[in-house]
Amino acid sequence: MSETVVKIENLVKQYKNLTAVDHFNLQIKEGEVLGLLGPNGSGKTTTINCLLSLLSFEEGKIEVFGEKMKPESYSLKKNMGVIFQNVAVFDTLTVYENIDFFCGLYIEDKEKRKKYVEEAIQFVELGEFKKYYPKKLSGGLLRRLNIACGIAHKPKLIILDEPTVAVDPQSRNKILEGIMELNKQGATIIYTSHYMEEVEEICSRIVIMDKGRNIAEGTADELKRMIKNNETIYIDIRAISEEDVENIKNLKHVYSAVYAEERLTVKCDGGNHNLIHVMNYLQDRGISFGRVNSEMPTLNDVFLEITGKELRD
Numbered sequence: 001m002s003e004t005v006v007k008i009e010n011l012v013k014q015y016k017n018l019t020a021v022d023h024f025n026l027q028i029k030e031g032e033v034l035g036l037l038g039p040n041g042s043g044k045t046t047t048i049n050c051l052l053s054l055l056s057f058e059e060g061k062i063e064v065f066g067e068k069m070k071p072e073s074y075s076l077k078k079n080m081g082v083i084f085q086n087v088a089v090f091d092t093l094t095v096y097e098n099i100d101f102f103c104g105l106y107i108e109d110k111e112k113r114k115k116y117v118e119e120a121i122q123f124v125e126l127g128e129f130k131k132y133y134p135k136k137l138s139g140g141l142l143r144r145l146n147i148a149c150g151i152a153h154k155p156k157l158i159i160l161d162e163p164t165v166a167v168d169p170q171s172r173n174k175i176l177e178g179i180m181e182l183n184k185q186g187a188t189i190i191y192t193s194h195y196m197e198e199v200e201e202i203c204s205r206i207v208i209m210d211k212g213r214n215i216a217e218g219t220a221d222e223l224k225r226m227i228k229n230n231e232t233i234y235i236d237i238r239a240i241s242e243e244d245v246e247n248i249k250n251l252k253h254v255y256s257a258v259y260a261e262e263r264l265t266v267k268c269d270g271g272n273h274n275l276i277h278v279m280n281y282l283q284d285r286g287i288s289f290g291r292v293n294s295e296m297p298t299l300n301d302v303f304l305e306i307t308g309k310e311l312r313d
């Protein structure tokens, strides 16, 4: 049985009248890449800040590596690495000096620290920028420096809070590959994001958050199996009568058919040949159509079905 690295029980955090985290529960096992997925304002950062003991909270219990997490839990913090959304480095220190500073907070031995700093630089591929000051780095390189500062001391638990917001696609891919590599090397990862594609790409388990609550959790496949939607069909149609839309809605496995802006959207709850059935119907009625597209459910559909809102921005 793998060890429980993080245990959050019934966490409640309030900012005056606003309940930012509402009886939130979460357990993370060693070796997991746990994705915390939720729209802006759903409470991800607040949860992370409570986990790190940066914020006090009204109710609940938080344990890391089997011990109660407190502001002065330095032995626990030594094994944790944090990468925040906003880059937090010193402008007056070079790339090397910044990483050395953060690594030095945890690693006293000089030789060991030197080795770790070099390894972190190699890991984020900033070798040729060692002597650069942060102001001279592009946004993507700056993010990579931020990551190197958070992981140089080789933490067992790494927390990344929206590390790819406003990052170019190339740096984004490098960041995601880097996270997978850190996990392969043994680190447990918490990854918060409102980008469902990223979470689906790298996370072994996903917790969906809304209004401070854990509303669903599982692998991406498990989450998608929880909902009614099994397939969504989009068909471009110039004109179709309300009666025909209603008839399509009554086809087997169809539970919703909506026509708007010259596009028919048909949602199905199962079955293997839904697209053929809908197209046969249109052809039989002589209704001409253009582009046809069928999509399997996404995490957005999961979020939509549970909350009635879109996860997408």
Ligand SMILES: Nc1ncnc2c1ncn2[C@@H]1O[C@H](COP(=O)(O)OP(=O)(O)OP(=O)(O)O)[C@@H](O)[C@H]1O
Pocket: 015, 018, 020, 038, 039, 040, 041, 042, 043, 044, 045, 046, 047, 162, 194
């Ligand atoms: N210091 C604060 N004072 C008052 N309200 C706050 C504070 N920090 C966050 N909030 C509110 O708490 C709620 C949760 O915010 P939080 O930043 O944790 O969400 P999030 O899911 O991380 O969103 P984002 O991706 O935008 O950071 C939001 O309604 C936010 O406006």
